[in-house]
Every structure is written in C-alpha cells, then in structure tokens.
Amino acid sequence: MRKTLLVALLFATPLFAACTENVRSGSDSGDARTIAVTSTDDGCEVSSSEAPSGSLTFDVTNDGSTVTEFYLFGEDGKRIVGEVENIGPGLSRQLVVAASAGTYVTACKPGMKGDGIRADFTVTKSDQEPTVSAGTDEQVDRALTRYEEYVREQSGQLVAKTKQFVALYERGDDAAARALYPAARTHWERIETVAESFGDLDPKTDAREADLEPGQKWTGWHRIEKDLWPPASGYRPLTTEQRAFYADDLLRNTETLDGRIQQLTYTVDQIANGSRGLMEEVAKGKVTGEEEIWSHTDLWDFQANVDGAHEGFEYLEPILAQKDPELLETLDDRFAALQKLLDAQRTDDGFVPYDQLSRDEVKQLANAVNALAEPLSELTAAVLS
Structure with a gap:
C-alpha cells in the first residue's frame, strides 16, 4: 500500500504543472x-x-x-x-x-x-x-435549472443514505455499515465543491485525520471510517456512547447542509468552476489514495467526482458548442478516456480497493486526470467569453 501511495503522489504532480499553460500575466495585461x-x-x-x-x-x-x-x-x-x-x-x-x-x-x-x-x-x-450572450440565454437558463435540480437531488439522497448508514453503525452492524459507506459517500463526492463552499460544515463532516488543525475535534465520515476499518494495532474502538455521538453529529450536519443546498441558486461560472474543482479533488485525495486511508474505497469517490464534473460539463455543452467546439470535442474525448480506465477497475459490488492497484494502473489514472484537467481549466473562460 505504501508503495502504491508513493507512486500515486509522483504521477499526480504533472496535473499542477499542466494547468499553468493558459495563465495570463495580470501585471502585463492592463x-x-x-x-x-x-x-x-x-x-x-x-x-x-x-x-x-x-x-x-x-x-x-x-x-x-x-x-x-x-x-x-x-x-x-x-x-x-x-x-x-x-x-x-x-x-x-x-x-x-x-x-x-x-x-x-x-x-x-x-x-x-x-x-x-x-x-x-x-x-x-x-x-x-457577468453574462454569457443574448443568443444563449435559453441555454443558460436550462443549464442552471438542470444543475440546481441535480445538486438538490444528490443532497437529498445523501441525507437518506446517511440516515441508513448511521443507523447501521449505531446498532453495531459493522459489515452492513462498511458496505454502505462508499455508496453513501458517492452523493457527497458528486457535489463536493458545493458542499465545501460552506466553510463551517465541511471540516465537521469530511475532515481527514492528517488534515486536522491543532486542537481541532475530529468528527464526520472519516472518524467513523477509522472505527469501521481500524488499524491493526494501537487503536481503541469507540464505545457505544461515542458511536452514537459521532453518528448523530454526522447526520445533523448533513441535514443542515441539505437545508442550505435546497435554497441555493447558481451561475454559469459556478457550474464550470465546480467541474474543474471536482477534478482538483480527484488529484488532491483520490489519485494519491489519501482520501479513504482506512477503507481504501477511493475509487468510489474518484468515480463520483468524475460523475459530478461530467454532469456540470454536460449542462454547459450547448453553450460551449457555440463558443469553442474544439474544446468541447477535446473534453468529450478525455472524459471518455478517463471513464474507460475507471470501468476497468469495477467489480460486482463496486470497485477494486485502491491499495490493490498496480503501479502502472495508478500511473494511467493519474495521466488521464492530468489530460482532462488541463482543458477543463479553460471551460469557465470559454463559456463566459
């Protein structure tokens, strides 16, 4: 596992370099x-x-x-x-x-x-x-409506699956809770950039142990993840009372998040930046294997981030077809190439555990993320042009 993680970190790096090519100098632009x-x-x-x-x-x-x-x-x-x-x-x-x-x-x-x-x-x-153009007003309205419906629907499903998950966890049905964990988190990951926009809720629900600030109380999905997939030694399982506390806290914060999301409206740049941001999430935590460090269910998260990014892109396709058809074709091709690699890792009940991927498989995924992230970084400017 350690070997695979190091490989992932090595091959994830080009993403950041690739995204520098289209940056214009603010000091020189006037x-x-x-x-x-x-x-x-x-x-x-x-x-x-x-x-x-x-x-x-x-x-x-x-x-x-x-x-x-x-x-x-x-x-x-x-x-x-x-x-x-x-x-x-x-x-x-x-x-x-x-x-x-x-x-x-x-x-x-x-x-x-x-x-x-x-x-x-x-x-x-x-x-x-801010505007797109008079000729695309109807397309813009349709994109905003569809995106709003998608995010709200995913948020509602997140609440429903979280309720099921915490009920299983609280009553000690760990096998069923482990099975539901990645499926429930799929709905979070598909709208992760929206969920993260609420700076008070995100650290309470999705903080990883390695990212905790000094004195920060660790709650949320990954706190429970560690209890369901405990380290081989040196870990003290949570008590029944502690399980109830973390389960109730996760559900309460998830319901608060859903209440806020149901009131949100969006703009075209938020959809485009959301798609780009979801691919950044893939590079930051999924390709590296750091997101689900205990359960190794990273490929579920990986797929969900790609789902959300592609969904936003699809809603903007009619606008992009007018503004930059070449970019549209490139993004279509690169989404398809990445999806093909993910499909190769599917099993009857989901995906292969991330720590079982070979060095070459990790490299291929990282390279496909890089290849998609570069043109995706141009999407916002293209639809606003």
Whole structure:
C-alpha cells in the first residue's frame, strides 16, 4: 500500500504543472479585471483591492515553499465564490469568476491549512455585468435549472443514505455499515465543491485525520471510517456512547447542509468552476489514495467526482458548442478516456480497493486526470467569453 501511495503522489504532480499553460500575466495585461496574486509562506499579495464587475481573472502564483490555495469568499468570509487548490511551489493557476458589485474577501492558504491570509476585496458596479450572450440565454437558463435540480437531488439522497448508514453503525452492524459507506459517500463526492463552499460544515463532516488543525475535534465520515476499518494495532474502538455521538453529529450536519443546498441558486461560472474543482479533488485525495486511508474505497469517490464534473460539463455543452467546439470535442474525448480506465477497475459490488492497484494502473489514472484537467481549466473562460 505504501508503495502504491508513493507512486500515486509522483504521477499526480504533472496535473499542477499542466494547468499553468493558459495563465495570463495580470501585471502585463492592463486589464482591470485581471488581478495578479502572489502567495508565499507568510504572505498573499493581491495586485489590486478592487475591480469592476464582470468576468474577473485571478492569476495566482505560488512563490512559497509549500502547496497553497487561493479563495474568493463572499462578504461574510465564509461562502466560497471561487477557489483554486493544490498550487505547488513555483507554479501558477487561474481562477475565473463572474462577479457582481459587492464586497468580497480574498485568501491565500499556504500549506492548505487554517483560515488563510485574508484581505478585503471590492467589486465596483460597471456596465459589463457577468453574462454569457443574448443568443444563449435559453441555454443558460436550462443549464442552471438542470444543475440546481441535480445538486438538490444528490443532497437529498445523501441525507437518506446517511440516515441508513448511521443507523447501521449505531446498532453495531459493522459489515452492513462498511458496505454502505462508499455508496453513501458517492452523493457527497458528486457535489463536493458545493458542499465545501460552506466553510463551517465541511471540516465537521469530511475532515481527514492528517488534515486536522491543532486542537481541532475530529468528527464526520472519516472518524467513523477509522472505527469501521481500524488499524491493526494501537487503536481503541469507540464505545457505544461515542458511536452514537459521532453518528448523530454526522447526520445533523448533513441535514443542515441539505437545508442550505435546497435554497441555493447558481451561475454559469459556478457550474464550470465546480467541474474543474471536482477534478482538483480527484488529484488532491483520490489519485494519491489519501482520501479513504482506512477503507481504501477511493475509487468510489474518484468515480463520483468524475460523475459530478461530467454532469456540470454536460449542462454547459450547448453553450460551449457555440463558443469553442474544439474544446468541447477535446473534453468529450478525455472524459471518455478517463471513464474507460475507471470501468476497468469495477467489480460486482463496486470497485477494486485502491491499495490493490498496480503501479502502472495508478500511473494511467493519474495521466488521464492530468489530460482532462488541463482543458477543463479553460471551460469557465470559454463559456463566459
């Protein structure tokens, strides 16, 4: 298993390099809607603290020594408007968002931990409000409606499956709980970028043990995962009372999440950025085998992230067919190539455990993720052009 994990980490790296090719230099563009961001180990330099409303491009460069992330939050500093993750040292990534007039917060997260290095950011009213084009209004409305329905339906299924899962876990039916675990999490993973946008709920439900901040209480899916697939030695199983606490806490937070999701509406850039973000999730935790470190059910999560990314892409296909048919064809081909590799790992009841994949199989998956992630990073700019 350790060998496979190291291989995955090695082959996941090109994804981050591949995503730098289409980044334009904010300092050279002369465009007030292109903002350069430089992240270091202890700083976050944003070239401007304001921009006119419309399609904004944040060109993010990591001049630090650790992997970083960049976020644009809403006025409350919690709601994620857009994000780019996993920016390795010396690399650059681009975030494109359609921003209306208002107050926002920018944040770099060196080491991908903590609240980030934050600053206020203002979007002023202009005559170039975010739009796609008059000729695609009907297509846009259809895409937004379908995406909204999809996310709400997946959230509802997540609540239903979580109820079943925690009931099995609380009564000690561990075999049934282990069987349901990856199937229930599929609904979370398909809408993971939406779920993560609620910064108060995500760490309570989906935090991995390796990512805990000092003093942070560990709750959620992966806390229960470790109890269902305990280490061979040195682990003390949870008591009946502790099981009830973690189960009830997971269900309560999941129901809170669903309540918020049912009220959400979306924009075209959020759909496109969501698809890109789901592939970043694949690279960050699924290809590396770090997401489901105890159960090794990473391929269920992998497939679910791809499902969600492809779903959003499908809703935008009619728009992209007008704007950039070549990009549409490329994305179709690369989604199909990745899906073929995933299908090869299917079993009668799901997928092969991730720690059983060979070095070559991990390399093929990582390369297919890289090949898809590069053109997918162009999707937002293409549909907003």
